[in-house]
Amino acid sequence: MLLHSFVKQKRKAADLTQPELAEKAGVGLRFVRELEQGKESLRLDKVNQVLKLFGYEVGATPINRDNL
Amino acid sequence: MLLHSFVKQKRKAADLTQPELAEKAGVGLRFVRELEQGKESLRLDKVNQVLKLFGYEVGATPINRDNL
DNA sequence: CTTTTTTATACCCATTCGGGTATAAATGTA
DNA sequence: TACATTTATACCCGAATGGGTATAAAAAAG
Numbered sequence: 530m531l532l533h534s535f536v537k538q539k540r541k542a543a544d545l546t547q548p549e550l551a552e553k554a555g556v557g558l559r560f561v562r563e564l565e566q567g568k569e570s571l572r573l574d575k576v577n578q579v580l581k582l583f584g585y586e587v588g589a590t591p592i593n594r595d596n597l
Numbered sequence: 598m599l600l601h602s603f604v605k606q607k608r609k610a611a612d613l614t615q616p617e618l619a620e621k622a623g624v625g626l627r628f629v630r631e632l633e634q635g636k637e638s639l640r641l642d643k644v645n646q647v648l649k650l651f652g653y654e655v656g657a658t659p660i661n662r663d664n665l
Numbered sequence: 666c667t668t669t670t671t672t673a674t675a676c677c678c679a680t681t682c683g684g685g686t687a688t689a690a691a692t693g694t695a
Numbered sequence: 696t697a698c699a700t701t702t703a704t705a706c707c708c709g710a711a712t713g714g715g716t717a718t719a720a721a722a723a724a725g
Contacts, residue, residue: 535657546671557714562673569642572682572712576641580657587641588658589603589648614701625684630703640682640712 532576533567539583540565554579600644601635607651608633622647 530538540550547565551558556575564571564579573587580586598606608618615633619626624643632639632647641655648654 530656532655532657547673548671559715560713563713566673569645570712571641573639573641573644574637575713577637581660583657584660585657586660587600587655588598589600589651589653590656590658592649592652592654615703616701627685628683631683634703638682643683 531567533565535585536561536579537565539585543583550579550582554582599635601633603653604629604647605633607653611651618647618650622650 540547543550545553547561548558551561554561556578560571560575561579564576577586608615611618613621615629616626619629622629624646628639628643629647632644645655
């Protein structure tokens with residue numbers, strides 16, 4: 530599961546809008562947008578702030594993971 | 598496994614020095630240092646450049662992962 | 666179709682990353 | 696101890712993130 534798809538999916542599952550997620554995570558709205566759009570050059574700590582809301586964090590995962 | 602520990606472990610397992618890893622990954626030496634020291638505010642794309650060398654990439658992992 | 670809600674793009678700008686280099690500290694070895 | 700290798704810290708600076716806001720586009724609801 531790609532990171533940006535993961536976030537978008539979790540956000541929808543929690544029935545949150547992007548502004549709501551941004552506020553809960555303590556990041557800017559623009560950041561949430563760029564994250565869900567798959568921007569690569571984001572800061573790790575900001576990504577973690579978002580993932581933490583869903584009980585996740587950034588980690589190393591094997592590359593050829595099958596998309597599920 | 599924390600990200601910075603993971604990188605350091607993989608690098609040692611590959612018998613590489615920090616300068617060697619930096620060159621292979623196409624990032625600066627300072628970046629490798631800060632990564633292995635657990636600096637939080639690093640850029641995702643740079644981290645991926647390093648992880649890719651070991652067949653890994655950044656992804657979302659459950660938080661309470663037991664350290665192995 | 667109209668209205669509302671949600672998402673996406675553009676601008677300005679302070680903050681900070683990341684590279685390079687130099688230097689110091691630490692680790693390992695003879 | 697002395698020497699070599701590896702790792703860590705400090706400085707300067709260009710480049711890019713991220714926040715905020717405003718606006719436009721898209722999607723959903725009526």
